[in-house]
Amino acid sequence: MSTKNVVKKSIAAAALCAALCGTAVAFPATASASPVAAAAAAGESPVDVGANANLNFNVDVLGIANKIESSIKTAQNREGFVKNLMESAFYASGGQYNVMVHNLSQPYEEHLNGVKAYGSATYDGVVYGIWVFEDGEFTNQGDGGYINWAFKGWFDRPDNGGYVKFSRP
Numbered sequence: 001m002s003t004k005n006v007v008k009k010s011i012a013a014a015a016l017c018a019a020l021c022g023t024a025v026a027f028p029a030t031a032s033a034s035p036v037a038a039a040a041a042a043g044e045s046p047v048d049v050g051a052n053a054n055l056n057f058n059v060d061v062l063g064i065a066n067k068i069e070s071s072i073k074t075a076q077n078r079e080g081f082v083k084n085l086m087e088s089a090f091y092a093s094g095g096q097y098n099v100m101v102h103n104l105s106q107p108y109e110e111h112l113n114g115v116k117a118y119g120s121a122t123y124d125g126v127v128y129g130i131w132v133f134e135d136g137e138f139t140n141q142g143d144g145g146y147i148n149w150a151f152k153g154w155f156d157r158p159d160n161g162g163y164v165k166f167s168r169p
Contacts (some may be wrong), residue, residue, distance in 0.1 A: 079146040081123045085130055086150035093117070093132050098153030098166040100131045106142025106149075112166075135168045 082101055089099045097116055102108055104120070104127045114134025121128050140149050140162035155166045 078123055078126070081121075082128065082146050082148070082150045085121055085128060086152050089117070089130055089132050090152045096169060097132045097134060098136075098151070098155065098169075100129075100133070100138050100151045100164075100166075101149060102129050102138070102140065103127075103142070103148040104129050106140065108141055109139040110136070112136035112138065133166070135166050137163070137165050139163045 082103075085101045086099055089101070090097075093099070093116065097114075100110070100112070110131070112131055112133040113136045115131055116134070117130070117132040119130045121130060138151070142148060144162060151164060151166075153166055154169050155164050157164045
């Protein structure tokens with residue numbers, strides 16, 4: 001295993017430990033500025049997944065980032081890109097966790113428990129958050145539709161609106 005991979009896994013482990021223990025952890029300023037800036041500062045480039053798309057995972061307990069990366073390279077449109085992120089994350093996690101993909105420029109409120117992976121992907125300038133988690137609640141306060149969000153797992157969605165309550169499988 002390369003030193004670069006050990007450092008990445010150590011940072012992810014530290015972030016997960018801090019989250020689970022309720023303590024803060026400090027990272028270099030470049031790591032919190034933006035995924036692209038952090039990658040450039042580390043001498044890397046974000047994963048290029050198409051002409052106008054890239055992928056970055058900050059916490060990846062399940063090791064699913066590479067599986068998602070390889071599956072989104074062929075997305076031809078924004079709606080297809082978002083659906084593909086959702087499906088890729090769900091199946092890369094063994095179909096054992098809930099998944100939420102949301103356009104981060106749209107307002108939302110999330111209360112997700114047992115987050116196993118969080119990452120982001122950019123398509124044509126639009127940044128999406130990708131959560132893989134056990135249970136919780138998510139409210140999309142912006143526009144709906146597959147161009148802005150997609151989710152899969154065990155959930156209730158009253159009135160087919162923006163509020164979704166997820167349960168454990």
